[in-house]
Amino acid sequence: MKRSPGARLCATAAIGALSLSLLTACSDEGAKDSADSKASSSSSSAASSSSAPAAKALTTAELEKLLLAQGELKGYKSESGDDTLPASKTAVKTDKPACDPLAWATAALAPGDTDANASNTVSEDKASGATVQPEDFADAFDVDMTFVGLSSYEGDGAEKAMKAVSDGVTACAGGYGLTAEGETTKVTKVVAEKGAAKGDEAVTFAADVDMDGAGTATFHTEVVRKGNTVATFYTVNFAAMTKGGDMGAIPAAVVDAQVAKLK
Template identity: 30%
Template sequence: MSTGTAGRARRIVMVAAAVALTAGVTTGCEGDDKAEGDAKKPVKESASATPPEATPSNGVPPEASDPPVPPDAERPSTGKTLTKAELTQAALVTGDVPNYVVTPMQGGEETGTEKADKPDCRPLAAVINGAPEPAASAAVYRTIVDKREEGNEKQTVVTTILTSHTGGSADAVLKSVRTAVEACAGGFTTHGGDGGASTYSEVKKLPTQKVGDDAIAYQVTGAVDGAKVPLVFHVVRRGATVATFYTANFVDAETPEIPAVLVQKQSAKLP
């Protein structure tokens, strides 16, 4: 994944980082554009509340972590294909999950244009673009940040995409992604509309929460200037709606985390 491609791959997450600034969360900077900032590996840290000597070596003070939350009992899905207005109503809002601020994604909802050279890997490129396939009939985009991380160099920035599908295509989204994760374990290459190429060296399945009617979590590993860049996705289907969660780590090669409570609460809120 070239430096230019990194910008395309992180388009959605980086717009989310801009939202974080308006919410009072300081964005740490890394890479060749300090003003842009980068999507960060989630770290539960509060520098103002925890003195350095009290912070564990991994930088995660225990009081800033999400408490264990028992799974919500999800009612049976209606199976309805939601309109954009209904998707908007179903999306998480600030207050649904303690400590997390939710905002509409700034800068519009433009999706990426990367196409995988290997047909089997095209579903993964579509998710990276922010446009899962088969194509949705409606979509809404949200940014979620942890307000406890104000002032930290690293911050949690998660983009959530809710998409509605018709004729059983929501089920096809999950099936195609699951097949692609297995088929593309050795990596794949994409080309964008501007002719730039991206190389992803590895795809691997991650532990997946049992939420919704179907779900899969996985990591796609790209690279910028030789440094590994892990992109993590959690894709959940509930009825005819697909919720895609996305975060990335442009700081180091460690796998970033999507807070489990966000996935759980969003899935439970879908009709």
């Protein structure tokens, strides 16, 4: 089902906290395994295996089949991101190249060097529970929407993509300027967060975004690698965006279900 023009407008504004002028209108650390097969460790990032055979990238069509489909996660609805998400990396840029992977991850684009990329949106299906009946504009947008991106890489490309994100969290700690869909905004701070161990490797970070001079909002992003596939997750609550503050955690159920589908 197609979103209403208002929903598409708000979703476009939400991506990486882009187009902040629309907000009013929308009123570890990766652990490493050494060559010694006896060594093992656990952290927020699962260890990657250096002995794995050379990986072959999945195609975009194959990635699309791995995205969460409607009906696969109870209490959530999955929809194409075609009318809400940027079509390519050329539409999302920062003023610091090292920060590009962070911006791409928030926009469900591949954080690494690959053309194999697929995305969708997974949102709370409040209507299915029949407990929430939106009565006004604000209530209609009081829903968490998670932008999900999948990308696949040849050889060690997935590991390099994860490193680019991890390095970006450090390099961009002081913030960066972001331009997307012709709109600009300012990320004022980036900090690493400890996420749950998922897949083979995970990087989680939070970014504070200037709300056009009206305080800041904190958005959370999780990037997970499983084999040579990288999944990105970024959650926005449209109603909360108008108030600032913390946008809330990425739903664990969405991450668990999506990572479980990856090969």
